Amino acid sequence: MKFSLSWLKEHxxxxxxxxxxxxxxxxxxxxxxxLESEGxxxxxxxxxxxxxxxxxxxxxKLGVCKVHVGEKEPRQIVCGAPNARDNLTVAVALDxxxxxxxxxxxxxxxxxxxxxxxxxxxxxxxxxxxxxxIWELETDYEVGTPLATALGLDDVVFDVSLTxxxxxxxxxxxxxxxxxxxxxxxxxxxxxxxxKTGQKTxxxxxxxxxxxxxxxxxIEGVENGESPAWLKKRLEQAGLRPINTLADVTxxxxxxxxxxxxxxxxxxxxxxxTVAPAKGGETLEGLDGNTHELAAGDIAIMDDSGVIGxxxxxxxxxxxxxxxxxxxxxxxxxxxxxxxxxxxxxxxCNTDARYRFERGIDRAMTVPAALLASELMVELCGGTxxxxxxxxxxxxxxxxxxxxxxxxxxxxxxxxxxxEVKALLxxxxxxxxxxxxxxxxxxxxxxxMENEADLVEEVLRIKGFDAVPTQLPPLPKVRVKGxxxxxxxxxxxxxxxxxxxxxxxxxxxxxxxxxxEMFKGDESLLELSNPxxxxxxxxxxxxxxxxxxxxxxxxxxxxxxxxxxxxVGKTYTEKSExxxxxxxxxxxxxKHWQGDVxxxxxxxxxxxxxxxxxxGLDPEKxxxxxxxxxxxxxxxxxxxxxxxxxxxxxxEVHPALMKQYGLKGNxxxxxxxxxxxxxxxxxxxxxxxxxxQASERDFAFLVSEDVNAGDIINTLKGVDKDLVRSVNxxxxxxxxxxxxxxxxxxxSMTLQAEDRTLKEDEINKVSEKAVAAVxxxxxxxxx
Numbered sequence: 116m117k118f119s120l121s122w123l124k125e126h127x128x129x130x131x132x133x134x135x136x137x138x139x140x141x142x143x144x145x146x147x148x149x150l151e152s153e154g155x156x157x158x159x160x161x162x163x164x165x166x167x168x169x170x171x172x173x174x175x176k177l178g179v180c181k182v183h184v185g186e187k188e189p190r191q192i193v194c195g196a197p198n199a200r201d202n203l204t205v206a207v208a209l210d211x212x213x214x215x216x217x218x219x220x221x222x223x224x225x226x227x228x229x230x231x232x233x234x235x236x237x238x239x240x241x242x243x244x245x246x247x248x249i250w251e252l253e254t255d256y257e258v259g260t261p262l263a264t265a266l267g268l269d270d271v272v273f274d275v276s277l278t279x280x281x282x283x284x285x286x287x288x289x290x291x292x293x294x295x296x297x298x299x300x301x302x303x304x305x306x307x308x309x310x311k312t313g314q315k316t317x318x319x320x321x322x323x324x325x326x327x328x329x330x331x332x333x334i335e336g337v338e339n340g341e342s343p344a345w346l347k348k349r350l351e352q353a354g355l356r357p358i359n360t361l362a363d364v365t366x367x368x369x370x371x372x373x374x375x376x377x378x379x380x381x382x383x384x385x386x387x388x389t390v391a392p393a394k395g396g397e398t399l400e401g402l403d404g405n406t407h408e409l410a411a412g413d414i415a416i417m418d419d420s421g422v423i424g425x426x427x428x429x430x431x432x433x434x435x436x437x438x439x440x441x442x443x444x445x446x447x448x449x450x451x452x453x454x455x456x457x458x459x460x461x462x463x464c465n466t467d468a469r470y471r472f473e474r475g476i477d478r479a480m481t482v483p484a485a486l487l488a489s490e491l492m493v494e495l496c497g498g499t500x501x502x503x504x505x506x507x508x509x510x511x512x513x514x515x516x517x518x519x520x521x522x523x524x525x526x527x528x529x530x531x532x533x534x535e536v537k538a539l540l541x542x543x544x545x546x547x548x549x550x551x552x553x554x555x556x557x558x559x560x561x562x563x564m565e566n567e568a569d570l571v572e573e574v575l576r577i578k579g580f581d582a583v584p585t586q587l588p589p590l591p592k593v594r595v596k597g598x599x600x601x602x603x604x605x606x607x608x609x610x611x612x613x614x615x616x617x618x619x620x621x622x623x624x625x626x627x628x629x630x631x632e633m634f635k636g637d638e639s640l641l642e643l644s645n646p647x648x649x650x651x652x653x654x655x656x657x658x659x660x661x662x663x664x665x666x667x668x669x670x671x672x673x674x675x676x677x678x679x680x681x682x683v684g685k686t687y688t689e690k691s692e693x694x695x696x697x698x699x700x701x702x703x704x705x706k707h708w709q710g711d712v713x714x715x716x717x718x719x720x721x722x723x724x725x726x727x728x729x730x731g732l733d734p735e736k737x738x739x740x741x742x743x744x745x746x747x748x749x750x751x752x753x754x755x756x757x758x759x760x761x762x763x764x765x766x767e768v769h770p771a772l773m774k775q776y777g778l779k780g781n782x783x784x785x786x787x788x789x790x791x792x793x794x795x796x797x798x799x800x801x802x803x804x805x806x807x808q809a810s811e812r813d814f815a816f817l818v819s820e821d822v823n824a825g826d827i828i829n830t831l832k833g834v835d836k837d838l839v840r841s842v843n844x845x846x847x848x849x850x851x852x853x854x855x856x857x858x859x860x861x862x863s864m865t866l867q868a869e870d871r872t873l874k875e876d877e878i879n880k881v882s883e884k885a886v887a888a889v890x891x892x893x894x895x896x897x898x
Contacts, residue, residue, distance in 0.1 A: 618681065
């Protein structure tokens with residue numbers, strides 16, 4: 116929102132400069148994005164007076180002028196303009212002035228004669244193309260007066276930005292009210308005009324619950340035309356385009372008091388006005404130049420001819436005022452902010468009226484603004500006002516909040532007396548009764564004030580947030596059990612991903628539902644009731660993998676050859692919230708001195724196991740199961756688990772999923788359940804290494820081709836958990852000498868005790884038990 120300093124001073128009596136006011140606005144929560152001095156380009160340009168002009172001794176066209184610029188002695192300036200003459204008031208650029216085109220004025224010599232300045236033409240000052248001679252000024256300002264002041268260009272324009280809850284400050288008067296409450300000046304109240312009841316020349320029926328109050332005034336005998344200079348300047352300072360006097364007055368009142376209004380050409384109205392729900396399908400040729408199709412339930416302004424306006428958003432072209440307008444019907448009303456927001460968003464129709472209605476208007480300002488607008492219209496356009504007709508209920512019941520002033524200290528951190536709290540709230544227009552527990556009546560302009568926290572913020576805002584002492588919060592004396600739950604796993608997982616060569620990603624927690632379905636498992640998905648994007652962001656992610664696949668696609672599309680992406684974050688279903696770590700490998704493998712080395716399933720498995728080890732888990736003690744999760748290749752993926760607790764899933768991305776994402780080649784991924792890992796840390800106490808010698812035994816089993824080597828390994832590990840240290844697969848063979856449908860699996864089992872050297876009979880006993888277990892479970896033959 117833009118407005119000028121002079122405009123602000125019509126509502127605030129203050130001696131503060133524009134810079135001081137801007138600083139005060141920032142402390143009040145009103146962001147000042149810029150300050151623009153209108154006459155800044157005319158710095159060092161002043162009103163001057165040519166006393167005498169004589170011919171230049173070395174030129175037929177040049178003259179030497181003695182020019183008064185408000186200094187003790189006149190300046191000597193060489194000028195070649197044909198109209199330069201004695202006793203002429205002119206615009207003079209002094210040393211240091213920078214004219215359009217970055218032309219810097221400085222003392223110089225022209226044909227051997229000193230020249231201390233420049234007498235300017237209209238074009239040289241950037242006002243037009245006229246360059247036949249110097250600009251002959253007609254002004255009563257004294258010599259030496261800055262040109263910007265003489266031309267009325269000495270104003271400063273504020274450009275402010277407001278948060279959505281500050282609808283009360285979306286007008287010049289609202290800004291002035293805040294500044295006055297903060298001690299930056301005295302608020303100048305709007306002129307109070309008598310309320311004269313109208314004759315209901317145009318009757319209005321309110322049939323939509325979204326319109327609670329409507330005022331109408333008939334103004335007859337107007338002469339509509341171009342607005343006076345002061346009004347056009349005000350609108351231009353606000354970034355609005357002047358149209359005609361009647362339309363400009365409505366925009367001026369909107370910017371001044373925050374009350375949208377609309378002027379109808381009364382002679383173009385067909386019968387009376389009805390505010391009613393649209394049936395759907397009606398169209399409106401809007402003043403914004405667009406054709407709008409209404410939906411059922413929209414608040415429509417209608418006469419006997421049909422829809423003539425979209426309430427609170429845009430008026431219709433069919434009843435607009437123009438230079439031929441003689442009779443005006445002025446509408447000033449109150450419309451429901453939710454209805455306006457829904458309709459405006461659907462139609463993508465952005466207007467100043469909609470912007471203010473959405474954020475809430477001051478209900479108490481509707482009638483005063485209407486009266487001020489009609490008075491200004493009559494002042495500028497002539498005519499007479501019949502009075503004001505009102506329909507509906509003007510003011511809703513005001514909110515009353517029970518407020519303990521101690522909350523300012525306990526909640527806001529500022530220790531001030533209850534009397535000062537009361538005074539600060541009253542400065543803002545709140546009515547306060549009581550002492551220890553106050554009853555605070557919220558003014559009609561304050562939107563969204565619902566509880567004590569809101570009032571604390573208001574007090575701090577007016578007092579100044581800088582008044583709150585800066586101090587660190589006290590540390591708790593007792594450490595809360597479980598306060599760090601998950602933090603260690605999160606930190607370790609991020610470091611491990613980085614050490615393994617992955618680049619960390621941070622993705623949204625909501626994804627496409629179709630992608631979420633692939634990774635939800637047996638749980639129900641958690642849907643968003645009001646998603647940012649109903650197509651792509653409708654569901655909370657049950658896994659980190661879909662987002663990593665999306666990121667891989669984007670990176671490959673931008674020319675990345677080697678993809679190593681990882682993420683640590685939470686996943687969600689209807690019943691759970693789980694912290695996980697995931698990684699994805701795709702594209703070409705890193706260059707290697709041995710040549711072209713391809714990434715394989717075993718690389719991602721090794722990374723998954725490394726992640727578990729960094730979390731204090733021992734993957735060697737876990738069972739490996741075939742993975743059944745959607746999205747992974749069914750024959751090239753697995754899970755590491757203890758019983759029913761699955762710690763990680765790893766493997767190759769399913770070919771169908773690769774095709775769906777448009778990825779070529781192979782891709783591998785793993786996902787680790789950090790929440791589970793954090794609750795089942797397996798490494799307790801100090802690391803112990805046995806001083807006694809380990810023994811190895813090799814086995815070769817003939818088993819069916821559908822038997823997984825991982826299942827055999829798990830069986831061997833379970834033979835004697837105290838003595839079996841590890842089991843490793845070192846060969847798989849199904850060639851000559853092995854009957855069809857079978858394979859030979861060779862494994863090495865390491866045995867070691869912590870308190871003794873194992874004897875031969877102990878080793879043989881465990882070996883025999885291992886062979887028997889594999890034979891029994893898998894119907895295996897020993898080779």
